[in-house]
Each structure stands twice: as structure tokens, then as C-alpha cells.
Amino acid sequence: MGAGQTCPRFNMAVLQGKSLRKTFPGVVALDDVDIQLSSGRVHALVGANGAGKSTLVKILTGYYEHYEGQVFIDGRPVSLRSPMNAFSNGIEVVHQEVDIELVPSLTVAENLYLEAFATGHSGTVVRSRQLRKKASEDLARIGFPLPVDAKVDELPLHEKQRLVIARALLRNVKFLILDEPTASLSLLEADKLFDLVEDLKNRDVGILYISQRLDEVARVADEVTVLRNGKVVAHFDFVPQLEEIVEAMLDSPQEELFPKKEKRDFGDVVLKVEGLKWRNRVKGVDFSVRRGEILAITGLTGAGKTETLKLIFGALKPDSGEVFLEGRKLKIREPFDAIKMGIYLTPEERRKEGLILDKPARENISLPFLKKLSRSLGVISKTQEVQYAKRSAEKVRLTPMDVERQAQYFSGGNQQKIVVGRWLSGNPKVLLMDEPTQGVDIGAKREIYQLITEIARNSAVVIATSEINEAVGIGDRILVMRDGKVVYEVDRSEANTQELLSYAAGVKS
Amino acid sequence: MKTGVREQMANFLLKYGVITALLILVVLFSLTTEAFFTVDNLFDILRAVSILTIVAIGVTFSVVVNGIDVSVGAVTGLAVILSTALMVIWQFPWYWAVVICLLAGAVIGLLNSFLILKLRIPDLLATLGTLYLVQGLQMWITKGDAVYKGMTNPWSPTREIAKGFVPKSFLMLGQGYVLRFGNFRGVPVPVLVMLIVALVAWFLLEYTRFGRAFYAVGGNAEAARLAGIPVKRYRTMAYVISALLATLGGLVLASRIGSGAVKAGDPYLLDAVASTYFGFAVLGVRRPNVWGTVLGAIFVGVMLNGLTMLNVPWYIQDVVKGLVLISALGVSFAIRKESR
Ligand SMILES: Nc1ncnc2c1ncn2[C@@H]1O[C@H](COP(=O)(O)OP(=O)(O)OP(=O)(O)O)[C@@H](O)[C@H]1O
Numbered sequence: 001m002g003a004g005q006t007c008p009r010f011n012m013a014v015l016q017g018k019s020l021r022k023t024f025p026g027v028v029a030l031d032d033v034d035i036q037l038s039s040g041r042v043h044a045l046v047g048a049n050g051a052g053k054s055t056l057v058k059i060l061t062g063y064y065e066h067y068e069g070q071v072f073i074d075g076r077p078v079s080l081r082s083p084m085n086a087f088s089n090g091i092e093v094v095h096q097e098v099d100i101e102l103v104p105s106l107t108v109a110e111n112l113y114l115e116a117f118a119t120g121h122s123g124t125v126v127r128s129r130q131l132r133k134k135a136s137e138d139l140a141r142i143g144f145p146l147p148v149d150a151k152v153d154e155l156p157l158h159e160k161q162r163l164v165i166a167r168a169l170l171r172n173v174k175f176l177i178l179d180e181p182t183a184s185l186s187l188l189e190a191d192k193l194f195d196l197v198e199d200l201k202n203r204d205v206g207i208l209y210i211s212q213r214l215d216e217v218a219r220v221a222d223e224v225t226v227l228r229n230g231k232v233v234a235h236f237d238f239v240p241q242l243e244e245i246v247e248a249m250l251d252s253p254q255e256e257l258f259p260k261k262e263k264r265d266f267g268d269v270v271l272k273v274e275g276l277k278w279r280n281r282v283k284g285v286d287f288s289v290r291r292g293e294i295l296a297i298t299g300l301t302g303a304g305k306t307e308t309l310k311l312i313f314g315a316l317k318p319d320s321g322e323v324f325l326e327g328r329k330l331k332i333r334e335p336f337d338a339i340k341m342g343i344y345l346t347p348e349e350r351r352k353e354g355l356i357l358d359k360p361a362r363e364n365i366s367l368p369f370l371k372k373l374s375r376s377l378g379v380i381s382k383t384q385e386v387q388y389a390k391r392s393a394e395k396v397r398l399t400p401m402d403v404e405r406q407a408q409y410f411s412g413g414n415q416q417k418i419v420v421g422r423w424l425s426g427n428p429k430v431l432l433m434d435e436p437t438q439g440v441d442i443g444a445k446r447e448i449y450q451l452i453t454e455i456a457r458n459s460a461v462v463i464a465t466s467e468i469n470e471a472v473g474i475g476d477r478i479l480v481m482r483d484g485k486v487v488y489e490v491d492r493s494e495a496n497t498q499e500l501l502s503y504a505a506g507v508k509s
Numbered sequence: 510m511k512t513g514v515r516e517q518m519a520n521f522l523l524k525y526g527v528i529t530a531l532l533i534l535v536v537l538f539s540l541t542t543e544a545f546f547t548v549d550n551l552f553d554i555l556r557a558v559s560i561l562t563i564v565a566i567g568v569t570f571s572v573v574v575n576g577i578d579v580s581v582g583a584v585t586g587l588a589v590i591l592s593t594a595l596m597v598i599w600q601f602p603w604y605w606a607v608v609i610c611l612l613a614g615a616v617i618g619l620l621n622s623f624l625i626l627k628l629r630i631p632d633l634l635a636t637l638g639t640l641y642l643v644q645g646l647q648m649w650i651t652k653g654d655a656v657y658k659g660m661t662n663p664w665s666p667t668r669e670i671a672k673g674f675v676p677k678s679f680l681m682l683g684q685g686y687v688l689r690f691g692n693f694r695g696v697p698v699p700v701l702v703m704l705i706v707a708l709v710a711w712f713l714l715e716y717t718r719f720g721r722a723f724y725a726v727g728g729n730a731e732a733a734r735l736a737g738i739p740v741k742r743y744r745t746m747a748y749v750i751s752a753l754l755a756t757l758g759g760l761v762l763a764s765r766i767g768s769g770a771v772k773a774g775d776p777y778l779l780d781a782v783a784s785t786y787f788g789f790a791v792l793g794v795r796r797p798n799v800w801g802t803v804l805g806a807i808f809v810g811v812m813l814n815g816l817t818m819l820n821v822p823w824y825i826q827d828v829v830k831g832l833v834l835i836s837a838l839g840v841s842f843a844i845r846k847e848s849r
């Protein structure tokens with residue numbers, strides 16, 4: 001059937017996956033799934049952590065050699081068994097874990113034309129001056145400024161992502177798959193992405209859009225498919241009420257996301273930060289947090305939230321400034337010292353900073369607390385360790401609930417749960433959390449907020465988040481950072497999202 | 510399950526590949542030679558691999574923290590020359606010779622970690638530099654001479670004869686036997702030393718939080734640091750342990766030959782590295798581990814022993830060794846590709 005004839009538009013194309021199935025030892029990740037992408041339409045794919053979304057993406061992008069089922073483009077069966085197959089069929093992807101498709105030791109410019117190197121289209125001799133020039137020109141053309149000379153491993157996460165999207169645009173993309181593209185973006189940056197998606201639609205690109213942020217789905221999607229336990233449990237040719245989506249996702253009705261906050265009195269000041277400075281990223285930050293209080297720091301990515309937390313934790317060395325714990329001035333040289341004093345941090349980049357990927361979840365969870373879980377001579381008590389790991393895993397609803405499985409085989413959201421979960425069973429004086437719910441589904445998010453609120457009864461909690469809704473929902477007090485400085489501070493009761501946003505963006509100051 | 514049989518085969522090879530290869534070697538050699546399968550010969554093999562095993566366990570520590578120590582051969586050699594020279598030329602009691610050698614080893618380990626952690630030289634290059642340095646020291650101690658009883662003292666202006674000797678007590682370490690009874694010749698001391706080192710290292714790495722931390726540092730140093738592991742301390746420890754075990758290997762070697770040959774430690778470097786990587790594959794654990802390394806070293810040792818017994822000319826032995834190593838490693842690593 002000539003799909004081209006029946007379509008009014010010249011570039012009309014349809015990608016269909018039929019009866020797709022993928023198993024891993026002990027898990028059916030994807031079970032008899034049908035999916036269809038059409039030019040100029042945004043198809044949203046949603047589901048809880050571990051539902052099989054990324055697995056479907058990997059099939060469509062030729063990441064797996066072995067799977068069951070067949071993919072068709074315009075009715076023709078196509079073979080998608082290697083990334084090359086996917087490129088040549090015009091399928092591009094921005095993976096949830098962006099790192100896996102970039103070469104960290106190469107520059108932005110070199111990564112942009114990676115595929116050309118691989119196929120030899122660039123010729124054998126690579127001229128770096130020309131390459132740089134071409135990169136700058138190409139990026140300007142698509143309106144995507146990036147530092148072309150920077151090495152990729154020096155880029156922050158959201159820039160890596162922009163790089164991958166830019167690269168897809170420069171190739172001749174017909175179908176673009178975005179796997180949680182906004183998980184590490186702030187609201188404004190996400191806005192830019194939505195404009196881009198709109199633009200791509202007009203250029204007849206068919207888009208598969210995956211996100212845990214359902215409000216985004218409502219905003220960009222034309223149709224919605226819901227996965228649960230590897231199966232399609234609902235498909236809508238329109239965007240339904242969000243409650244309907246959540247119910248299909250979790251198989252239970254939606255509940256209030258944020259715990260109710262009773263107005264309560266806070267204890268003494270536990271953590272106090274004065275004049276913290278680091279390079280040109282943190283330019284003199286002061287704040288204090290009391291026992292029982294949750295302080296939310298929000299702001300655009302790159303505003304210095306991550307660095308501020310890392311400075312307190314000893315992961316970065318401050319150029320100047322002081323940190324006080326319960327009134328005593330601290331000398332923290334390494335995270336080791338911070339943890340000893342009861343200051344914990346859940347880092348932002350789970351794969352790079354949080355996990356030892358080829359170790360089981362158990363070992364990842366127990367790592368900071370091995371001393372407590374050991375007997376004399378440092379011999380680890382296996383039973384205690386397993387218990388501890390299981391308790392933490394249950395708290396965050398790890399799926400599958402198997403602490404012996406290697407961290408790398410968990411889905412993205414579940415990896416995040418491991419990183420967050422391991423600190424939640426401890427007994428911190430100060431808990432610092434950097435984007436704690438990034439990529440986590442809305443059911444588990446509730447759970448995590450609940451846990452944070454519980455911990456905050458006896459500790460001071462600082463949460464860095466680029467999601468303003470999260471800041472307002474969980475924080476007792478909210479700070480806005482911009483360009484390395486705290487520009488606004490407000491009590492939860494007086495917080496207003498619009499106001500926060502304008503401070504974050506620099507419209508107000 | 511279409512791929513069932515193939516996958517099971519692959520899994521089997523992955524897990525038992527090295528062990529199977531080892532068994533095949535043993536059976537092959539015992540069929541073709543008569544002496545091969547006796548208890549005495551078994552202990553001879555173990556004794557022959559004891560030094561290699563000790564050195565290789567040290568290398569394993571450096572590989573566990575995701576580095577590599579290639580200075581071990583030179584350190585082994587240094588211990589041989591230094592210990593014998595101390596006893597023969599300078600007439601130190603044997604125990605002081607041992608202590609001084611171990612101290613020298615520890616210093617070299619610290620030097621390696623200084624180069625790697627403070628100067629940020631990549632592990633391979635830093636330890637390569639140390640290799641040359643230590644080899645140079647080794648020559649310098651005796652001005653390039655071998656050390657033996659009755660040698661002329663290279664440092665004496667009148668070229669007198671050195672008066673010291675290597676005492677019996679020291680020779681025990683490499684030549685002695687313990688637990689002898691009846692017909693049984695006893696367990697060679699080097700084998701005992703090797704077993705103790707292996708047991709302690711295995712226990713440390715597999716059952717203690719220190720071992721967990723070593724592996725965590727190797728698995729993802731930044732994540733380990735953010736989980737409160739003092740990463741630099743562990744990397745330093747790994748290199749110190751590596752140098753100390755190389756020194757211990759050198760002491761055993763010196764005791765076994767009873768004199769100090771120059772560059773006697775050199776061959777141990779490559780064999781130790783090979784054993785360590787061999788150990789990756791044993792039982793399919795896919796990470797450096799002590800028992801793997803021990804089996805790897807035995808494998809290499811058996812191969813050498815067998816080849817000699819088969820009267821394979823010495824000039825072909827390396828070729829055969831290379832072929833066997835490549836095929837065994839090839840099998841183990843080729844099938845470990847992820848299920849995609
Ligand atoms: N390589 C692997 N080996 C074993 N199991 C795997 C592997 N990759 C994925 N899985 C399992 O397959 C299931 C689906 O995972 P997938 O990554 O597709 O989930 P997801 O819907 O993308 O979740 P998230 O929202 O957390 O990203 C999960 O149970 C996961 O643990």
C-alpha cells in the first residue's frame with residue numbers, strides 16, 4: 001500500500017511497532033506492545049518506573065539485537081537491530097541517560113558529527129578548524145547555541161541533552177524519540193524545548209514523548225499511550241483528564257501528591273551557611289535551616305544550586321565562606337567528614353555520582369553505612385546488610401523489589417530510588433537533596449515526599465529542585481537562586497509560583 | 510527459548526572456562542609425562558607459582574581500584590638484590606634485611622600513589638616511571654653485580670671480599686618445608702606463605718567493608734567519594750599493598766636462589782598481570798578477585814611446568830604460552846557480551 005498517495009502531505013510517514021516483546025532474565029520488560037508514530041504528531045508514552053518505556057525506545061532505536069515483533073515504516077517491514085539501522089530510517093533519540101550516546105572525551109563539535117566519522121562521510125582527515133566552524137554555523141542555523149569547543153564530560157547534564165537534540169536535528173530526522181527530556185530541565189528551559197517540539201511538528205517530524213511530568217504531556221501531546229508492567233493498558237487519541245492517565249499508570253486512583261503541612265514550630269538552627277563562594281558559580285550564599293524545617297532552593301539549571309549543596313557536603317572545596325552545624329564551625333574537607341557529622345547528600349546525576357552500576361542494589365544502598373553494618377575487624381554482617389537494604393528499598397518502592405539485581409539493570413526512575421533511598425534510612429542531622437525526584441513516577445514521588453517530611457521532623461532538610469511546583473509543595477521556606485546568588489526568599493504560605501518564576505528568570509530581582 | 514542451548518554453553522564457558530582449561534592442561538600433561546601427577550610434583554608446581562601468586566595478588570589490588578601497578582617486577586627484583594646485599598655485603602642480620610626491604614617496598618608504594626594522586630599521572634605511566642627508577646636503584650646497589658658469598662665488595666676501594674653470607678634462617682623462607690611426617694616431604698614454606706597471603710587478601714576483599722570500599726573505588730570513584738569513602742586513602746593503600754607483596758615475593762625469591770641475581774624479578778610483571786586478568790573470568794565473576802588470580806597464576810605455572818616437562822624447546826615456550834593465554838582469555842571475554 002502506498003502510504004504516500006493517501007497522504008495529503010508530501011513527507012507523511014508512519015512508524016508502527018507490532019507485537020513488540022522483550023525479556024531479560026527473570027523479567028518481561030515489554031509484552032506484546034503495539035505503538036504508532038505519525039508525522040507531525042506528538043505521541044506521549046507514560047507509565048510508572050519500570051513499566052517498559054525505555055525498553056520500547058531502545059527497540060525502536062536499534063539498541064537491542066534481539067527482540068520479538070516487527071517494526072514497519074509506511075507499511076514496509078524494516079529491520080531495527082543496530083543504531084545504524086535506526087539512523088538510516090530517520091529515527092533519532094534522546095535517551096534518558098544521555099551519556100550513553102556521547103563520547104565524553106570528545107568536544108561538542110566532534111560529537112555533533114560522530115555519525116559522519118563512523119560512516120566516513122566526513123572524509124578520512126578531520127580538520128578541527130573547519131569542524132568547529134561548521135558546528136557553530138549549524139548550531140546557529142537551528143538556533144541552538146552550545147560551546148563547540150567544550151569537552152562533553154565538562155558539560156552539565158542539560159547541555160549534554162541539548163547537544164543530543166541538536167545532533168538529531170542536524171541529521172535528517174523523521175521520527176524523534178525523547179525519553180524524559182525535561183527530567184533535568186527547569187521550567188524555562190523546558191519551555192524552550194516545547195517550542196522546539198512545536199517547531200519539529202511543523203517540520204513533519206513524528207515524535208514519541210516520554211515523561212513523568214504529566215502536565216507536560218497535556219501540553220505537548222496529540223495522543224497518549226499508557227504502559228503498565230510491560231503492557232499497553234490504555235490508548236487515547238486525544239489528551240484525557242490527567243486523573244485518568246494516573247489511574248491507568250498506577251492502577252489506583254490519584255491521591256494528593258504533597259503531604260499536608262501542618263503549621264509547626266521549628267527547633268534550633270542546625271545548618272548555617274555564610275558567604276559561600278566557589279569560582280564564578282557560587283557568589284556568596286548565606287542561609288540557615290532549623291531542625292524540622294525543609295528549605296527548598298529553586299532556580300534555573302546552572303544557577304548554582306548543585307554547587308551550593310556540594311560545597312556544604314565537602315564534595316567541592318569552597319574558595320571562601322563558612323558552614324556551621326549546630327553553632328559549631330565545620331572543617332569539612334571531604335564528603336567522608338560530612339557524613340561522619342551527620343550531613344548527607346543525594347547527588348543529582350545518579351549514574352555518574354550515585355551508583356556503582358555493576359554492583360547489586362544492596363551494595364549501593366549500604367555503601368555509606370558499612371561501618372554500622374559491620375562487626376569486629378570490619379567484617380560485614382550480611383544479614384544486617386540485606387535487612388537494611390530491603391528496608392530502604394521498600395521505603396521507596398523499588399521495582400522490582402530485588403536488592404541483589406545490579407544497579408544498571410534497574411529502570412532510570414528506580415535507579416534514582418536507590419540513590420535517594422539509601423540515605424533515607426539513616427538518621428541525618430542535615431539532609432541535602434539534589435533533584436531528588438528526577439525521573440521518578442508520581443506514585444513513588446508521593447512516597448518520597450512523605451519520607452522527606454518524616455525525616456524533617458528531626459533534621460534540617462535542604463532540597464535543590466528546578467521544579468518550582470515541587471519547591472512550593474514540599475518546602476517550608478523557598479529560596480530562589482540565580483547566577484550564583486540567592487535573589488529571593490519566601491515563606492511557603494506566601495509563595496506564588498509566578499513570582500518565584502520571575503525571580504528565577506531574572507525578570508524581577 | 511530458541512537461544513537456550515547456545516546461551517547455556519556460553520554461560521558454562523564463562524563460568525568454568527579457565528578451570529576447564531586448567532584441568533585440560535593438567536590431564537594433557539599427566540598423560541604425556543609420568544612425573545606430572547604426583548603429590549610431590551603438585552607441590553613443586555605450587556612452589557614454583559608461589560612467588561608469582563604473591564606478586565599477582567598485589568597487582569590484583571591495584572586493578573581492583575581501577576588502576577594497574579606495573580612496577581611490581583622491578584620491586585620484586587629490588588627486594589632480591591637489596592636483601593642479599595644487606596646480608597652479604599653489609600652483614601646485616603637477616604631480619605633487619607627483611608624489615609628494611611619491606612620498608613623500601615612501602616616507600617615505593619607511597620611514591621606510586623603520590624605520582625598518581627598528587628601529580629595525577631595516569632596509573633600505567635606513573636608505575637612505568639617507578640619501574641625504571643627501581644630497576645636503576647637495583648643496579649646501583651651493587652654497581653650492577655650479582656650478590657653471592659665471597660663476591661668482591663663493589664663499594665670497597667680496596668676491592669675486598671664481602672664477608673657476609675645468606676644465613677640458613679633466611680633460606681627457610683624459600684627452601685624450607687613444614688608439617689613433614691612419614692614419607693611426606695612436607696609443605697614447602699613458600700606455598701604456605703602464598704596460602705596465607707591469598708587467604709588474608711581474599712577475606713579482606715570479599716568479607717570486610719574495606720574490601721567493599723576497594724571495589725567501590727574501582728567501580729565508580731566519584732560515587733564512592735560521595736558515599737563517604739575516602740577514595741585517596743584506599744587508592745594509596747592499594748599501591749602500598751601491591752608494592753609490599755611484590756617485596757615479599759622478592760624476599761621469597763632471594764631465599765630460594767640464596768643469592769642475588771640482577772633483574773631476577775622482571776619476568777614476574779607480565780605473568781602477574783596476565784594472572785590477574787585471567788582471574789577476571791574465573792567462575793564468571795567478571796571482576797578482579799583473589800581466587801581468580803590464584804587460579805590464573807597456577808594456570809600460568811602449570812603451563813610453564815608442563816611445557817618444560819614435555820621438553821618443548823625454551824625458544825618456543827613463549828609462543829605456546831602466548832597462544833594458550835590468548836585463546837583462554839578470548840573464550841572468557843568474547844562471550845561476556847551483554848544480552849542485547
Ligand atoms: N538490561 C536489563 N537487564 C535486566 N532487566 C532490565 C534491563 N533493562 C531493563 N530491565 C527491566 O525491564 C523493565 C522495564 O524497564 P524500562 O527501563 O523500560 O522502564 P521505564 O518504563 O523506562 O522506567 P523509568 O520510568 O524508571 O525510566 C524493568 O523492570 C527493568 O528493571
Ligand SMILES: [Mg+2]
Binds near residue numbers: 053055096412413
Ligand atoms: Mg526509562
